[in-house]
Each structure stands twice: as C-alpha cells, then as structure tokens.
Amino acid sequence: MINLAQTYFIEVMTIILYCLLIFVPLLLGVVMALYADRKIWAAVQKRRGPNVVGPYGLFQVPADGLKFIFKEIILPDGSDKTVFLIAPIITLALSIAAWAVVPVQAGVVLANINVGILYIFAISSLGVYGILMAGWSSNSKYPFFGALRSAAQMVSYEVSIGFVIITVLLCVGSLNLTEIVMAQKTMWFFIPLFPMFIVFFISALAETNRPPFDLPEAESELVAGYQTEYSGMPFVLFMFGEYINILLMCAMTTILFLGGWLPPIDIYPLNAVPGFVWFLLKVTFVFYLFAMVKAFVPRYRYDQLMRLGWKVFLPLSLFAVVATSTILFFFNLAPGM
Amino acid sequence: MTAQLLTFYLFSGVILISSLMVISTKNPVHSVLFLILSFLNAAGLFVILHAEFLAMILIIVYVGAVAVLFLFVVMMLDFKTSINKDNILQYIPIGILIGVVFIAELIIVLINTKFDLSNIQVLPNPLSDFTGKSNTEAIGSVLYTDYILYFQLSGVILLVAMIGSIVLTLREREGVKRQVVSEQLQRQGKIDLVDVKSGKGVDV
Numbered sequence: 001m002i003n004l005a006q007t008y009f010i011e012v013m014t015i016i017l018y019c020l021l022i023f024v025p026l027l028l029g030v031v032m033a034l035y036a037d038r039k040i041w042a043a044v045q046k047r048r049g050p051n052v053v054g055p056y057g058l059f060q061v062p063a064d065g066l067k068f069i070f071k072e073i074i075l076p077d078g079s080d081k082t083v084f085l086i087a088p089i090i091t092l093a094l095s096i097a098a099w100a101v102v103p104v105q106a107g108v109v110l111a112n113i114n115v116g117i118l119y120i121f122a123i124s125s126l127g128v129y130g131i132l133m134a135g136w137s138s139n140s141k142y143p144f145f146g147a148l149r150s151a152a153q154m155v156s157y158e159v160s161i162g163f164v165i166i167t168v169l170l171c172v173g174s175l176n177l178t179e180i181v182m183a184q185k186t187m188w189f190f191i192p193l194f195p196m197f198i199v200f201f202i203s204a205l206a207e208t209n210r211p212p213f214d215l216p217e218a219e220s221e222l223v224a225g226y227q228t229e230y231s232g233m234p235f236v237l238f239m240f241g242e243y244i245n246i247l248l249m250c251a252m253t254t255i256l257f258l259g260g261w262l263p264p265i266d267i268y269p270l271n272a273v274p275g276f277v278w279f280l281l282k283v284t285f286v287f288y289l290f291a292m293v294k295a296f297v298p299r300y301r302y303d304q305l306m307r308l309g310w311k312v313f314l315p316l317s318l319f320a321v322v323a324t325s326t327i328l329f330f331f332n333l334a335p336g337m
Numbered sequence: 338m339t340a341q342l343l344t345f346y347l348f349s350g351v352i353l354i355s356s357l358m359v360i361s362t363k364n365p366v367h368s369v370l371f372l373i374l375s376f377l378n379a380a381g382l383f384v385i386l387h388a389e390f391l392a393m394i395l396i397i398v399y400v401g402a403v404a405v406l407f408l409f410v411v412m413m414l415d416f417k418t419s420i421n422k423d424n425i426l427q428y429i430p431i432g433i434l435i436g437v438v439f440i441a442e443l444i445i446v447l448i449n450t451k452f453d454l455s456n457i458q459v460l461p462n463p464l465s466d467f468t469g470k471s472n473t474e475a476i477g478s479v480l481y482t483d484y485i486l487y488f489q490l491s492g493v494i495l496l497v498a499m500i501g502s503i504v505l506t507l508r509e510r511e512g513v514k515r516q517v518v519s520e521q522l523q524r525q526g527k528i529d530l531v532d533v534k535s536g537k538g539v540d541v
Contacts, residue, residue, distance in 0.1 A: 083366075113389065114473070118393035122393045122400075122401060125402070126396070128405055129408075132408055132412070147412075148409070151405055155402060155405055175473060303516070
C-alpha cells in the first residue's frame with residue numbers, strides 16, 4: 001500500500017491540479033455566461049439588464065450566488081430526500097466531467113482519449129438522470145411533468161445529435177477530438193456540412209433545455225419544472241450544471257464545425273494568436289447565438305418539439321449520413337482510403 | 338497490489354453491491370437507479386480491459402437510452418400498492434433452481450476439457466490481425482467487413498420486428514385534430530405582417 005501511495009501520489013496530485021485548472025476557469029466562464037445572457041436578453045428587449053452591483057453590473061451574478069448560498073435548503077416533506085439531494089450533485093458532476101476531454105489548444109487537454117467524442121456523447125446522455133431524479137423525488141406534480149417532458153425531449157434529440165456527429169466523423173476518420181480539429185485545417189466543417197451545423201445547433205438547444213425548447217422548466221406552464229421544489233445551494237448546483245452544459249455544447253459546436261482553436265486563415269498575424277484565444281472567441285460567438293435565440297424565439301409546443309425531433313431532424317440527419325458517406329466514397333475523399 | 342487491481346476491485350465491488358440492492362430495495366425506482374449504477378461500473382471494467390469503445394457504447398445505449406425508458410416507465414407506476422412483501426419468499430425455490438443450473442453449466446464448461454478453447458487448432462473463420470488498430474477500428478472491421486451479411490440480416494430482422502410492433506399497436510383515432518405545418522404556413526388573408534417601427538410601436 002505504501003509503495004502504491006508513493007508511486008501514484010505525484011500522478012494523482014497532478015491530475016487534481018489539472019482538474020482545478022479546468023474547474024476554476026469554467027466557474028468563471030459560467031459567471032460571465034450568466035451575465036452575458038442577461039445583458040444580451042435585456043438589450044434585445046430595450047432594458048438595461050444588471051447594472052447596479054459593481055462596474056456595469058459585473059458582480060450581479062456572484063452576488064446572486066452568495067444570496068443562494070445563505071438561503072435555507074428546504075427539503076419537501078414527502079420527498080425522497082436522498083435522491084432529492086443526489087440529483088443536483090449528479091447534474092453538476094456530469095457536466096464538469098465532460099470537460100475532461102475538451103481540447104482548448106493543440107495538446108492542451110486533460111485526457112486525450114481515443115474515443116473523446118463518444119465520451120462526451122455518453123456523459124451528456126447521462127445528464128437526463130439528474131433531471132429525472134429531481135422530478136421524481138420532489139413528489140410533486142409540476143416537477144414530475146417537467147422530468148417526463150425532459151426525458152422524452154433529451155432522448156429524442158440525442159438521436160439526431162448522434163447522426164450529426166457521425167457525419168463529422170466520416171469526414172475525419174477518428175473519434176479523437178484533437179484529430180477532429182486538425183482535420184479542419186484546410187476547411188472548417190461548417191462549410192461543407194452546413195445543414196448538419198444547423199441541425200446540431202438546434203439539437204444542442206434542445207439537449208440543454210434552452211429556449212425555445214425549455215419545456216422541462218416552462219415557467220408559464222410548470223412553475224419551474226423539475227427545479228420547482230429546489231432552493232438554496234441545490235438550486236445553484238442545477239443552475240451551474242445547466243450553464244456548464246450549455247458552454248460544453250458551445251465548445252462542441254466549435255470543435256466539430258468551427259475548427260476549434262484554429263485561426264480562420266492560416267496567415268501571419270492571425271496564426272500568432274494563441275489557440276485558446278480563438279477557441280474562446282468561437283465559444284463566445286456560439287454562446288451569443290444561444291442567447292439571441294433565447295431572446296427572440298417563442299417556446300415550442302410539446303407536440304411540435306417531438307415532430308421536429310423525430311419527423312424532421314431524424315430523417316434529415318439519417319439522409320445526411322448516407323449522402324456524406326456516398327460522396328466521400330465515390331470521390332475517394334474518405335480518410336484512410 | 339497495483340492501481341489497476343485496486344480499480345478492478347472497486348468497480349466489481351460496486352457492481353456486486355448495487356446488483357444486490359437492485360433486487361433487495363423495496364422501491365422500484367431505487368432498484369432502477371442501482372441497476373444504472375451497476376451498468377456504469379461495468380463500463381468502468383471495460384475501460385480497464387482497454388475496450389474503451391465498448392465501454393462508451395454500453396453507457397450510450399444501455400444507460401443513456403434503455404435505462405432512461407426503464408426509469409420512465411417505473412416512475413409512472415404506483416409503487417406503493419404494487420409491492421407485497423408476503424410473497425417474496427415464494428420466489429426462493431425458483432431462484433435457487435436457476436442459480437444451480439447456472440453454476441452447473443459453468444462447472445461443466447470450466448472442467449470439461451472438450452470445451453477447452455486452447456485445444457482447438459483451426460477456427461472456422463479466423464479473425465483478421467488487429468495489431469496496430471484501435472479497438473473501434475477492430476470492431477468495425479469485424480462487424481462491417483468480415484460479418485457484414487449477418488450484421489445486415491440481424492438489422493433487417495430488427496426492422497421487421499419494429500414495423501410489426503408499430504402495426505400491432507397503431508390505433509386510428511377518430512376526431513383527432515392534427516397540425517399540418519405546411520397548410521398553416523400557406524394560409525392567406527387571416528394574418529397580417531406588420532413592419533413595426535423601432536421605438537414607436539404599432540396601432541392594432
């Protein structure tokens with residue numbers, strides 16, 4: 001045992017350090033994303049948004065966070081208390097875990113695994129459990145409806161996300177995220193695969209329960225959906241998990257379609273900028289699109305949501321898989337051929 | 338005692354405990370959650386075996402899709418009335434029977450030298466050489482190149498089963514109003530498009 005501790009102590013410590021290096025910027029990113037979200041939304045509606053706490057209202061989000069930390073955690077009487085408290089923890093832990101394989105620059109990644117894209121897909125497909133457990137354990141009608149809606153919604157849109165990922169993988173020939181980015185050196189994938197880019201973007205909105213697909217927490221119908229019974233810290237965990245998932249989806253869009261950390265054109269002043277700056281800029285741009293969609297698209301009705309997922313996106317992405325592989329095969333473009 | 342062994346015992350220990358909890362907890366939803374936990378740890382075992390593709394597929398298919406539907410159904414059951422503790426003991430004989438059959442089969446396979454695979458010199462369809470390939474490529478080449486016929490056949494069988502179950506359960510209901518999106522988009526005369534000036538609003 002002592003040998004084991006000696007052998008692995010430094011390794012474990014380095015991994016913990018790397019995890020902190022991911023977690024702290026991510027936390028900062030979530031704070032900035034929340035602020036940006038509210039500011040953009042306010043600007044579209046001709047309001048000022050948060051502008052009181054700190055310069056330009058920058059400290060509004062940390063102030064809100066502190067407020068939640070000091071609030072009482074209310075456990076509903078009839079709830080299943082263990083599951084009720086585990087659910088937000090699972091949501092946050094899973095959303096952070098997915099970031100372990102996201103490369104922000106060439107070689108800057110915690111775990112450069114061969115099946116990186118599958119790992120992210122698997123982890124994000126687990127995200128539905130946090131919501132289901134929360135909805136069921138609250139032992140209340142609105143959270144339960146929210147959870148049922150969310151389960152159906154996330155499972156449906158995962159199918160089309162899976163097919164979109166396959167079309168990208170056909171062009172790359174590898175499941176490794178770094179190699180997916182490097183394959184876009186000549187052309188970013190959103191140009192040849194533009195329809196799939198749109199499908200992925202909309203499915204990402206549905207997968208992260210963002211408006212116009214925020215039916216699990218539709219406030220005009222279900223109070224706050226699965227979050228209704230949550231207060232204080234568990235609510236903050238849900239909120240953070242949700243926003244980290246949104247940032248993950250922005251990062252995925254960037255990696256799969258917008259060339260990750262690569263500069264737009266490989267010429268001098270642009271390629272001297274460090275890769276993670278490009279990555280950050282692109283993620284911010286995609287997040288801006290997310291926020292704009294939230295600002296001007298009304299919420300979908302539930303049957304419309306299901307129709308879009310199963311009758312439009314599924315056939316479209318399935319056709320795209322066949323078409324892409326046919327074109328790659330007959331024009332001898334497929335990698336490894 | 339290497340770290341690998343330690344992780345193996347961790348994963349398999351959690352699998353054993355959570356599988357036990359699946360059959361012993363009184364709440365069906367907790368059972369499903371423990372089932373999911375044991376699936377996840379089985380995926381961990383695959384990762385230890387360097388079968389990372391299988392591990393991810395196990396999580397995506399079983400945990401991400403199948404178990405969600407399990408949980409979906411079980412959550413909607415009224416479990417307070419469906420549990421009857423009195424007749425749990427009546428399943429013990431059949432449980433013991435199944436266990437005995439399993440153990441007998443395992444013993445036969447392990448002891449009988451006829452089933453010793455190392456004695457078999459010639460396999461009917463030898464697998465191709467996978468050195469230098471990642472296991473995603475290896476599985477792909479076995480499934481889609483070596484055994485493409487069987488793969489296609491099982492796919493067709495599944496398709497037939499799917500269509501069959503849809504046909505059997507489909508009911509045409511009378512008087513249901515369905516939304517036809519293309520008709521809605523084409524309708525004329527009922528809606529006006531008004532160009533609203535920014536900051537001035539519009540008279541309705």
